[in-house]
Amino acid sequence: MTRRALFLSLCEPLVPLYGQEEARAVACRVCERIGGFTRLDAAVEPLAEVAFRPGCDERTVRRMVGELAAGRPVQYVLGAAPFCGREFRVGEGVLIPRPETEELVWWIVSDYRSVRPLRLLDVGTGSGCIALSLALELAGAEVSGVDVSPRALAFARENGSLLGAAVRWERADVLDADDPWWRGGDRWEAIVSNPPYVPASDRASMHVNVRDYEPGEALFVPDDDPLLFYRAVARRGRETLAEGGRLYFEIYEGLAAETVRLLETEGYTEVELRCDMNDKPRMIRCRKMT
Template identity: 40%
Template structure:
């Protein structure tokens, strides 16, 4: 089978499931992963015969795509903030809006001296913590997660990106203390309400870890409240809490944080104009 025939097969098999542009992107990801071919080279080598091994890899990926498995899990990696990250079904696939949260923290801490201490709560793949460690040479970065499997993936990603991050396991819903004081605490916790599942794609619902995504309709701010209470004890006097939030719950978030003793609450919109980020400080009496 030639590369062109293989691509045609992909288009025919997936056209009833995905948009044409997305199918093209899938094929390019796989060509890069399995053949090392750029988009230009795929076009240049369209008449090249594919080896049996590579054909098997592509057809296996095709079957998995037909079952809505995310392409990132199929090839086992993705990119976040310009850095490579291994991903497995044990961790959430990093989102572009989380890159915006990282950019906000970097903007405010990149020129600060002396050394700052920053904690990432619910690290998953380690994308937030590792990106901060990579681009903030003057900071000590720590990260926690409830999942041992997630921490193992995050540790591998710290090695891939040649950064030092202090990883540890903890359940923030039951934790009463953290190891030290921090100049910033950053988190992208579970915030999608069960009632919002109908708006989500099958590839997310069927394959990404529910524990990293969903909260109950009755108490959607459960994790934020726990983070806020830990932050009250473990932020330095001028420390800042940064959160990725549910776009539908920004007012509720502000009210909760005010009740928990936080001030200077600033909401930030993502590139789509939705309130998806928030920062605040402890109220100074």
């Protein structure tokens, strides 16, 4: 199979689902992963024979095309997603890392690069992408990641092992005020969370590859209480943040002002709202009132 043939066999079936540009991006990602060539390589030598990676062949291509055309995310098909310059293992049951979340990580890194001792907590850690990136970028920091999902924690532990990063993983439910983990006496310089924030009423309008495959418990919140996770994390933060400690959140752009007001009501100061690379209000930093 030539490079051009592989690219077209992947791209063309995906156009009805994704549109031309995104279909090309997905096809390029698969070509690079299983065929070892980039879009530029395909343009320069389109008729070169594909040197498939070990364990991959034309049968693998047909299987992947079927899964991708059905809407299964390319990250699940490949079993990996990029984040902060590294690859993270992902699959059904764990939220796929997004590029926008990287901006939140770099904000924290820039704030704490020279701060030691440093203890950080990632609430709703999922694949562990935030916690592990912080541990790897902030040498010497003590980082913990908690999640209510055993499956998500299994992915986080695997990623920690693959990346060689020391993060403490624990099962904890931030919505359960009686969860004993929160009474363990730990104190954090910063707590970060990318919690569920998409109103349930948005589900119908979401793309099939998100709506039908990614875990709903990591995405959706009730329409009548869309900020429940922010409220819960803020209250745990009041109990467990060190003096002057900070909260960092990824937020739902449609409720940015409401999230700021909630954090102020919960007793936080210096509430700063930031826009992401697409100029959408998607990140907040605030400080525990002293």
